Amino acid sequence: MRPAKGKRQLGDRKPIEIAVIGGGCASIAAAFELTRPQHKGAYHVTIYQLGWRLGGKGSSGRGAAGRIEEHGLHVWLGCYDNAFLLLRQCYEELKTNNKGRGRNWDELFLPDSHIAVAGNSANGGWVNWAAHFPPAPGLPGDPLDTNNPFTLKHYFARGVALLRTLLLGLETFRASGATASSAEPEPDHAQDQSDAIVARVASLLRIGALASAAVAVEALALVEAALKSMAAVPENTVLKLMEAIAAAVRKQFEQLVATDDHIRYQWEIVDLILANLVGAIRFKLLTDPRGLDAINHFDHREWLRLNGASERAIDSPFTRILYDMALAYVDGDADRPAMAAGVALRGTLRFFFCYRGAPLWKMRAGMGDVVFAPFYQALRRRGVSFKFFHRLRNVRLADAAKLAPGEKQYVEALEFDVQAETLGGRDYRPLVEIRGMSCWPAAPDYRQLKGGARMRRDQRDFESHWDNRKAASLELRVMRDFDFVVLGVGVGALPGVCSEIIASNPRWRRMVDEVQTVATQAFQIWLGADLQELGWDIPPGTLTSFVKPFDTWADMGHVVPAEDWRDHPPRTAAYFCNVLADPPHPPDTSDIGYPKRRGEEVRANAIRFLNRDIQHLWPKAKRRSGEFRWELLVDPNAPDNRKKPTARRSRFDTQYWTANVNPSDRYVLSLPGSCEHRISPLDNTYDNLTIAGDWTDCSLNVGCVEAAMMSGRLAAHAICGSPALEDIIGYDHP
Amino acid sequence: MAKRPPTKKRSRRKNPDRNGPRRGAFEHMDRNGDGPALVSKTVQQAITNMVQLSSTVIEEQIRAGQAAAARMRDGIANSRQLNTDVNLVIDNLVATTKDVGATWLDLLSIMARSINAQPSGPTTPGGPAGSGSSQPRTISQTGTSGGAATISNITAADPAISAVPPEIVVTGKGVQKVVLDLRPHAPRFVPIVRELLASGQKHRLSAVKFRLSAQKRLVLAVNVPRGQAAGTYTGVIVDSSTNHPGGTVSVTIGS
Numbered sequence: 001m002r003p004a005k006g007k008r009q010l011g012d013r014k015p016i017e018i019a020v021i022g023g024g025c026a027s028i029a030a031a032f033e034l035t036r037p038q039h040k041g042a043y044h045v046t047i048y049q050l051g052w053r054l055g056g057k058g059s060s061g062r063g064a065a066g067r068i069e070e071h072g073l074h075v076w077l078g079c080y081d082n083a084f085l086l087l088r089q090c091y092e093e094l095k096t097n098n099k100g101r102g103r104n105w106d107e108l109f110l111p112d113s114h115i116a117v118a119g120n121s122a123n124g125g126w127v128n129w130a131a132h133f134p135p136a137p138g139l140p141g142d143p144l145d146t147n148n149p150f151t152l153k154h155y156f157a158r159g160v161a162l163l164r165t166l167l168l169g170l171e172t173f174r175a176s177g178a179t180a181s182s183a184e185p186e187p188d189h190a191q192d193q194s195d196a197i198v199a200r201v202a203s204l205l206r207i208g209a210l211a212s213a214a215v216a217v218e219a220l221a222l223v224e225a226a227l228k229s230m231a232a233v234p235e236n237t238v239l240k241l242m243e244a245i246a247a248a249v250r251k252q253f254e255q256l257v258a259t260d261d262h263i264r265y266q267w268e269i270v271d272l273i274l275a276n277l278v279g280a281i282r283f284k285l286l287t288d289p290r291g292l293d294a295i296n297h298f299d300h301r302e303w304l305r306l307n308g309a310s311e312r313a314i315d316s317p318f319t320r321i322l323y324d325m326a327l328a329y330v331d332g333d334a335d336r337p338a339m340a341a342g343v344a345l346r347g348t349l350r351f352f353f354c355y356r357g358a359p360l361w362k363m364r365a366g367m368g369d370v371v372f373a374p375f376y377q378a379l380r381r382r383g384v385s386f387k388f389f390h391r392l393r394n395v396r397l398a399d400a401a402k403l404a405p406g407e408k409q410y411v412e413a414l415e416f417d418v419q420a421e422t423l424g425g426r427d428y429r430p431l432v433e434i435r436g437m438s439c440w441p442a443a444p445d446y447r448q449l450k451g452g453a454r455m456r457r458d459q460r461d462f463e464s465h466w467d468n469r470k471a472a473s474l475e476l477r478v479m480r481d482f483d484f485v486v487l488g489v490g491v492g493a494l495p496g497v498c499s500e501i502i503a504s505n506p507r508w509r510r511m512v513d514e515v516q517t518v519a520t521q522a523f524q525i526w527l528g529a530d531l532q533e534l535g536w537d538i539p540p541g542t543l544t545s546f547v548k549p550f551d552t553w554a555d556m557g558h559v560v561p562a563e564d565w566r567d568h569p570p571r572t573a574a575y576f577c578n579v580l581a582d583p584p585h586p587p588d589t590s591d592i593g594y595p596k597r598r599g600e601e602v603r604a605n606a607i608r609f610l611n612r613d614i615q616h617l618w619p620k621a622k623r624r625s626g627e628f629r630w631e632l633l634v635d636p637n638a639p640d641n642r643k644k645p646t647a648r649r650s651r652f653d654t655q656y657w658t659a660n661v662n663p664s665d666r667y668v669l670s671l672p673g674s675c676e677h678r679i680s681p682l683d684n685t686y687d688n689l690t691i692a693g694d695w696t697d698c699s700l701n702v703g704c705v706e707a708a709m710m711s712g713r714l715a716a717h718a719i720c721g722s723p724a725l726e727d728i729i730g731y732d733h734p
Numbered sequence: 735m736a737k738r739p740p741t742k743k744r745s746r747r748k749n750p751d752r753n754g755p756r757r758g759a760f761e762h763m764d765r766n767g768d769g770p771a772l773v774s775k776t777v778q779q780a781i782t783n784m785v786q787l788s789s790t791v792i793e794e795q796i797r798a799g800q801a802a803a804a805r806m807r808d809g810i811a812n813s814r815q816l817n818t819d820v821n822l823v824i825d826n827l828v829a830t831t832k833d834v835g836a837t838w839l840d841l842l843s844i845m846a847r848s849i850n851a852q853p854s855g856p857t858t859p860g861g862p863a864g865s866g867s868s869q870p871r872t873i874s875q876t877g878t879s880g881g882a883a884t885i886s887n888i889t890a891a892d893p894a895i896s897a898v899p900p901e902i903v904v905t906g907k908g909v910q911k912v913v914l915d916l917r918p919h920a921p922r923f924v925p926i927v928r929e930l931l932a933s934g935q936k937h938r939l940s941a942v943k944f945r946l947s948a949q950k951r952l953v954l955a956v957n958v959p960r961g962q963a964a965g966t967y968t969g970v971i972v973d974s975s976t977n978h979p980g981g982t983v984s985v986t987i988g989s
Contacts, residue, residue: 150766291757483745687746699755732756
């Protein structure tokens with residue numbers, strides 16, 4: 001798509017040049033804000049991106065059979081208001097510019113209300129709990145004046161609805177253990193339905209679940225009243241009140257807790273809620289000007305324990321879900337979970353209470369296709385320039401000795417490796433069309449590159465930190481090539497590219513030391529059977545808190561139609577992801593084989609997982625011998641299975657897996673005590689530099705798309721004062 | 735990229751108005767429309783608000799229990815297997831939700847003691863706040879009246895309150911059972927019964943009232959008019975002067 005003409009200059013004034021480094025969510029958000037029509041072309045943005053595709057940790061590509069190959073599992077939450085706001089505006093703009101043609105954003109997102117967690121059964125083995133979360137009014141990204149999820153009334157209304165869902169609507173089920181070859185007679189559904197109703201009612205009465213649930217619900221209403229009276233009632237009195245409520249409710253439940261999995265979860269959920277409520281008052285979170293940040297020096301579990309949660313609740317899958325969703329394991333070690341308590345509580349509030357529509361929103365294609373391709377097209381049309389195959393090497397500061405009196409330090413130059421040059425110096429055209437959708441390919445288009453054929457033979461890995469081959473070097477200088485810099489690389493990459501800043505600035509040094517990251521691993525399989533045939537009997541959704549190394553599974557069968565399987569598409573697709581432990585010693589910067597070795601490790605992990613663990617979720621996916629039914633996997637190069645598919649584990653090699661070990665791809669953690677060391681994009685220590693990413697102090701302060709988008713909006717504000725901070729949704733939040 | 739001639743003056747960022755988010759919770763509530771009007775100004779108002787809220791809560795949860803029971807009944811009625819045992823199960827479900835109302839009243843008494851800053855022992859994390867007073871005792875009396883089984887319970891929050899279960903007098907046809915659960919919180923407790931509802935809000939029964947007998951004893955008079963629909967009718971008892979909830983009553987009418 002050609003950029004629109006005449007957008008670069010504002011009268012006779014040349015636009016201010018912004019160099020945006022990195023093409024992930026934060027950088028894209030910053031670019032989108034800086035180039036809004038209201039600025040009338042005052043800013044010209046150039047995005048510098050290593051490799052051939054935008055996206056950063058959110059990138060995806062299209063491989064064989066057009067199948068989607070993601071960096072990891074990318075599910076958007078219904079509370080991602082900033083991310084959805086910008087994305088919806090992007091889609092609207094594209095349609096407007098295309099005379100109303102084009103897809104609506106909601107055609108490409110699938111609301112998902114089913115969340116499941118896995119846990120150890122009291123009777124041995126695994127048991128799963130699944131809930132259908134009730135829809136919330138509105139859609140994510142809706143204006144707040146029509147539907148504000150941040151009011152106390154909304155929080156409590158959602159709290160009641162959530163309690164009802166969790167306590168009355170959670171289903172407990174266990175893998176049946178049926179083998180693939182067993183054939184069971186069809187049940188008499190009508191007879192079973194009435195029996196099931198009677199049995200359910202009798203069960204509820206026997207265990208008093210309804211009574212207990214209602215007590216918990218009413219206790220919540222009482223808390224609402226207590227909170228509203230906070231100004232008049234001494235705080236320690238309210239604390240005593242809360243502790244009394246907690247004791248009364250706990251007494252209700254303790255009598256019921258037994259070895260029954262079905263009621264055990266109710267107690268764990270209520271226990272966690274009570275501990276959070278007691279803790280909120282004991283730690284004066286409502287009156288502390290720091291809000292939930294006041295408890296960020298505690299680990300989340302530690303804080304729950306301090307506030308009376310039982311060990312059972314602390315170890316329950318309902319606690320683990322927060323850690324697993326945030327990949328909160330130091331060095332990727334499953335035995336070292338760690339998450340700042342304030343971040344955890346804020347995330348819980350946002351996730352459970354502030355979602356609109358559904359709690360989860362899955363994309364109907366890759367994140368690159370649904371998010372970054374439209375943003376690329378919209379930004380191009382606005383006049384943004386894109387420089388692919390540019391890897392940042394160094395951010396050089398001005399000589400401090402030459403600063404004028406009172407002048408702040410600033411970025412003097414940006415040094416790049418140009419990884420590849422295009423033929424004729426033309427702009428690289430990064431997108432391909434698959435089934436009518438603009439997508440990012442899984443590999444660069446070598447035909448556009450000088451020496452592309454050789455690069456393909458040499459197996460150049462443009463996204464690898466350890467592949468340092470380049471075609472040229474480039475130096476950009478302040479006032480000549482740029483005026484401002486938005487540094488949107490991942491925090492893991494900062495030591496390599498900001499050594500000067502880190503050496504001279506103690507705050508930056510503390511930030512890179514304390515704000516830690518973790519590598520991740522993921523794999524995707526495409527299957528010739530659907531979930532029911534695999535033995536998963538409840539509505540498909542997303543499950544977490546399962547076994548390491550792949551504790552999170554998402555059913556992604558809905559993306560198969562967007563792929564290009566031709567005659568024999570798979571029946572479903574499944575994505576798995578988790579943390580990946582670091583090796584004892586970090587690799588040398590020239591160890592070009594490191595990513596491949598880690599990839600082999602992920603492959604082995606995936607095979608072991610499919611052989612040993614998946615049967616707890618998909619009992620019909622294993623043979624009598626216990627081994628995974630490898631013939632279920634669909635080969636993209638031979639999908640019609642004319643030959644009988646091999647039943648050997650080598651068939652896994654036709655699937656997709658990834659070890660995300662590049663420093664910029666590592667997932668940021670929110671460790672206890674680390675958030676205070678984050679630096680905000682608003683920080684003006686270097687007066688022509690701002691930073692953007694989910695690793696910055698962006699208020700949400702947890703690794704996710706929403707935090708990155710908020711950070712990008714903050715970076716734009718830092719440069720041009722827009723958007724107003726009050727318009728960054730959820731920025732001002734306890 | 736074509737290099738532009740260097741600009742003459744280096745562009746610099748302005749200092750932002752602030753460097754971080756506003757985290758105060760009450761500020762957040764104000765910003766998002768939970769203004770000061772919703773926050774109690776005095777202790778008395780706080781108690782009043784809580785009392786009003788609690789009355790609504792009890793009624794709402796009883797209605798919710800009734801609605802759930804009605805749905806359950808409808809579901810089973812359409813199935814091939816329907817028997818009296820199922821109806822009994824559903825009735826017990828409704829009774830259970832009413833029992834929750836009693837639990838709510840327990841919580842209210844805890845709240846009242848806490849708000850009035852009663853002396854209490856040291857608290858442990860998650861442990862109960864010491865109350866310093868003995869637990870209220872429930873006194874029950876069963877009987878029959880007008881062909882209906884009657885159960886009259888009284889649980890006085892204060893030992894100074896005379897804990898004599900009120901008599902229940904039933905007139906009208908078809909009444910199977912009447913259960914009264916009275917929980918006076920103060921000696922000067924003058925109860926009135928709010929309208930009883932059944933099947934969500936489809937059926938109403940208002941002829942249930944307290945009166946004093948010739949012997950100046952409290953009596954619950956249940957007068958069921960002809961043609962009253964079958965069902966279990968439940969409602970809240972409140973103090974007529976303060977609107978403070980003080981119990982529940984249920985009347986089961988057979989078909």
